[in-house]
Amino acid sequence: MNHDADVVVAGGGPVGLMLACELALADITVVVLERLTEVDTTVKAGAINSPSAEALYRRGMLPALMEVQRPAMERFSAFLRQRQAAGASEIKAAPRFAGHFAGIMLRGDLLDESDPDFGTSGPAADLGILPQEALERLLAARAAELGVSLRRGVTVTGLDADDEGVDVHTSGGTLRTGWLVGCDGGRSTVRRLAGFPFPGTDPGITGHQAFVEMTGSEALGVGWNWTKTGTYAHGPTPGRILTVEFDGPPKDREAPVTTEELQTALRRVSGVPDVTITKVHTATRFTDHARQVPDYRSGRVLLAGDAAHVHSPFGGQGLNLGLGDAMNLGWKLAATVRGWAPEGLLDTYTAERYPLGAWVLDWTRAQVALMRPESHAQALREVIAELTGTPDATTFFVKKISGVWQRYDLPGDHPLTGRSAPDLELSDGTRLADHLHHGRALLLDLADDPELRKRADGYDGRVEVHTAACPDRPGLAALLVRPDGATAWAADTGEAPDGLDAALHRWFGAPEGTAV
Template identity: 75%
Template structure:
């Protein structure tokens, strides 16, 4: 089959655009199909987590994110000023924000910032308050810079897939492609037409999130509030609120969200009858429907983001889970398209991402259970709130919410293996993140090791070798960093003290030459992720 594009991505939201950018970095021709003619302005995710911030940082997007965050923080200050000027009953500057669990706010002043899991992200650790709409605009601009073809106003209507490729049928004709990736949301057309199973738990709540013009808000509490009729959040920007009612899912998810519906819900939940919603700027409904496909791939069709997993938005995990999918899949699919992938590489996409998706589903289910307006949930909520008044519990929850706990189960005993690579400060003044912008794998030789360089000799064009030093971590001998930023192999200098301990307190294993953290382990990792080395005589 002759292809119009090697990959077609259905869905031009943040996940689809991120995936397209990753493919374009590897010079894979990609077309993105998006049914909307403009960037979606519906109020959605309000923040990104640490793995997402690291991904954008490693692709050179951190300055733009910093500017977005500065704007958001200005809106937070404006909200508090407006509340104070309006004579609201309770106006207080919140402590440093560290996230929330089921609406229970985590105090940043109780966070153990010396925890080693928080030290690895470098400048990316300072960026988080980035809403979905400006992020999508940023990614659309980057996709255009990379030459990605984004076709807006185009609807995918069907496809025919076989072992040679996929014919994608759209409202504007048919495209022939090698691979189709569904990034088309929770009600994914690609998932439905491909016949992916979608097991999980049915919805039991109706949530509404909105940005509106309203009056009569003086008696509303700021932040998260629980009542006998549900849960509501007010702020942290002017006109923004969220309600959760536990009387079942909405009768019609597709119906327009009106000012009358929003006003009635906020009154019911809050008990504040003076609230008036005059104009809806943006609004959406959501439920706690929690489902996940067992395998993210069916032949030449793959899923990423909400197309592969859906859940309630509590804890802000959805957008971030999708960005992680895109980063994991992008380089693997690109290697497959270009004929460089070792056997089974594409299958590791599901193997690595499915467990993290399953954790997110349970994380959101637990929060819904804790938020219910009944006595048993209330008692448990009070106990959890008491726990979060401690440094240990706040740090635990913050690590989970931020995503710094995430690790893939990869061969090797070194504590860094399988984790996001630490943003090391190198002896030439650069940081590790500076060397990952082109989306290529990186082998860091930190101990001037000829054996290490010998292992990398056959991987020119697939793995970039950088010999340098790292005064910050002198015990490290080397790191192999995959294109998605994951540490595929790490080793310490022979005889050096263990470089670190993992979350369970397990120290590094000794580096024997035949062990997983020695030269043989590096050779195995290179073959596992990047195939056989080229013949130096050929």
């Protein structure tokens, strides 16, 4: 049966666009349907973690992203200068910021940077501040370069799935596709139409985040602040405010956020009666409902990002979790479309991503519990704050927040197996990430072993082979890196390449010229 596209992606935010780019790298025809006619400028995520930075770096996007980060850093500096000029007494030289947990600041000077989980990201380690709107624009431009069809102003209205594909009914007509992926957010239409269950916990808070202009803000505390009526944050850029109230979810999530609503919440939570919002640039309302689909796939329909899991924004994990979904799913779905995927490959998408999603839901639930304006939570918050004043606890929290701890449970005993591949500096002047721009797997031969390279015969177009030494890691002989950057197999010097053939078959199917 003829298809209008190999894959239709519902949702043209960063997750949907990242997935579309991954598919297009494998010459999969992709149509992205986005209900909005323009890029969403609503204030959302403002930073990314290590796995996200590494993923974007491995696709050659680091220079453009660093250009976006520069003005964001300048806005942070401007906020501090603005507060100092206004005579704010709390502005002083502070220890290097390393993140926060439930608003409890983590000090970079207490971080044990000798921990082996740090220092493997290469130049990607310099990327962190990245507004979601800017990332969406960059990914849209990249998708266009790769030939992705992005159709704005189109809504999904229905779907009919069968064993051969999916008919996607939209406001602009019906598309026939082999696969449909819902990347259409927490209120996903695709999830609802396909009948995915969505268990979890109900919301108990009302939160607001906005960029505004205001007077009387000198009396607001900088950073995170707890009061008897809730929690609020001010900064780290001019006009950025966040409020959290714990008296239940909003009565109407769909209603526009008004200036009066924001001002009332800010005054009530901060206890500063004279702060006045004079202009709202962008604002959003959020809750802490936490839900996750048990299986990210139902036949020919899959989910990624907020369509598969929702939670509060505390800790900034949502965008990162979605980008990780896109990286994990992209090459596996492309292999399935191309016909060389080994049996069960697509099922590993849920198996690998569900545990990380479940962790994020609990990570955000714990933060909400600590932020509550009641005596038990306050007492626990003081305990956690005291713990974070130690190097061990700071290192623990930073590793969790940054994502450097993440790994997949893959076969093999080598310490690198399942982890994000280290960005090795190679003797030919390249780095490991330079060999992942094309979106294919990489067999990196660090010991100039022709027998090792011969094992990749028959995997042309699926696995690239590169030979170079790595003076900084003389004990490492070889790595097999999946397209998403996860280490599928590794061996040290002097070890036989046991397990390499099995890893190649497990992830990349049978080599050409052999019976399936």
